[in-house]
Amino acid sequence: MKIPTTCPKYVPKNDFLQYLDNYVAHFGISPLYQRRVESARFDESTKKWRVMAAKVPNGEEELEEEEFFGRFLVVATGETSDPFCPEIEGLSSFQGKIMHSTEFKSGKDYEDKSVLVIGAGNSGYEISLDLANHGAKTSIAVRSPIHILSRGIVSLGLYLLKHLPLYFVDNLMVMLSKLVYGDVTKYGLTRPHEGPFYLKVAFGKYPVIDVGTYSKIKTGEIQVLPAITSITGNDVLFHDGKSYAFDAIIFATGFQRSTSQWLQGDEYLLNEDGLPKPDFPNHWKGKNGLYCVGLARKGLYGAAMDAENISNDVKENL
Structure with missing residues (x-):
């Protein structure tokens, strides 16, 4: 989904936020906001990733903890997370x-x-x-x-x-x-x-x-x-x-990146600084359905490449 041609070359903040809202609506995405990931670990018995997250409304103390399971896990926390x-x-x-x-x-x-x-x-x-x-x-x-x-x-x-x-x-x-x-x-x-x-x-x-x-x-x-x-x-x-x-x-x-504090059991894909261990362009895929996007220091162009590679790989393994 392309940014509207009516936007200037350097898109203003409000226009970009509107684009994100339109993107979410167009693809039927349901983001879960105000969550903080506490841990993510691959469960060998179920062959799925188990993610524990805390609900943190408006920066207050968390009210409850949530549990998510998935066959695939994509780390998309970015180069500039903390x-x-x-x-x-x-x-x-x-x-x-x-x-x-x-x-x-x-x-x-x-x-x-x-x-x-x-x-x-x-x-x-x-x-x-x-x-x-x-x-x-x-x-x-x-x-x-x-x-x-x-x-x-x-x-x-x-x-x-x-x-x-x-x-x-x-x-x-x-x-x-x-x-x-x-x-x-x-x-x-x-x-x-x-x-x-x-x-x-x-x-x-x-x-x-x-x-x-x-x-x-x-x-x-x-x-x-x-x-x-x-x-x-x-x-x-x-x-x-x-x-x-x-x-x-x-x-x-x-x-700095805090990925190493919550991603557990990964010794192949990401280093202690939260950046890929494998060299570009083979940096995006780990083991057990683990992926990372936008961490290769290649800007938006690199993130787009990662997203396409991951989408194709997930599709092949479904």
């Missing part, structure tokens, strides 16, 4: 507001406040822009080199990858980035030695798609800071020896 916040010395002493990027709603609540965003992936980059647009005194802590690309550059790269070698496209992406954004080191940023698409394929690291943040960095409306050393009260000490006080800290530090 928010991750790194341990920082003295973080517990911070007196201001602390949150993960998943909790962030809008920068309008932070006008005239000093806010530190930790992490310069796409979430951190866009949250910083929203904060600056709403009058917050915004800083972003950048620990690692990043590729900054425009939407147009990324679209061109994705098209060229269908016809040209990855290394050639990566070299072109870096050249275009330098032409558009210039010398980023003047503003406290550095570029990786590896190309943007290589990093995505090899390590699942996405390039930063700039939607206006970089111009705010150039004007000083967003301050770029190095990695954090420690926190004392509301004062944050950075690797360059400088210290600044903040009213709020927002962790845009990514996610």
Whole structure:
């Protein structure tokens, strides 16, 4: 079921939610929301997967536990399932507001406040822009080199990858980035030695798609800071020896997967980090009817391939 042609190239949130509702209705799917999987184990006696889930309405304490059985089990929890916040010395002493990027709603609540965003992936980059647009005194802590690309550059790269070698496209992406954004080191940023698409394929690291943040960095409306050393009260000490006080800290530090905590008895398909052990493109199928989709770090294209492979395999084994 395709996204309607009336939608723009970059589909807005509300339009995408409507598409999901239409998808569910069209295929007669009945999702069970507000459930937390506690365990999943293959039962040798019944040759079925036994899944225990807790009902957690509105984040409250679970009211009851449910049991599900299935001949097949598809792990589709995604690459970004559980928010991750790194341990920082003295973080517990911070007196201001602390949150993960998943909790962030809008920068309008932070006008005239000093806010530190930790992490310069796409979430951190866009949250910083929203904060600056709403009058917050915004800083972003950048620990690692990043590729900054425009939407147009990324679209061109994705098209060229269908016809040209990855290394050639990566070299072109870096050249275009330098032409558009210039010398980023003047503003406290550095570029990786590896190309943007290589990093995505090899390590699942996405390039930063700039939607206006970089111009705010150039004007000083967003301050770029190095990695954090420690926190004392509301004062944050950075690797360059400088210290600044903040009213709020927002962790845009990514996610980790908790699959290994509830998936029991699988020693073949997924590793402790919740990613496939077998190499792509043979990563999607395990043993005893166990599958995974969208975990190969290949984006939506890879997830679509997984879904088709799994559907065909299940059909053959019914």
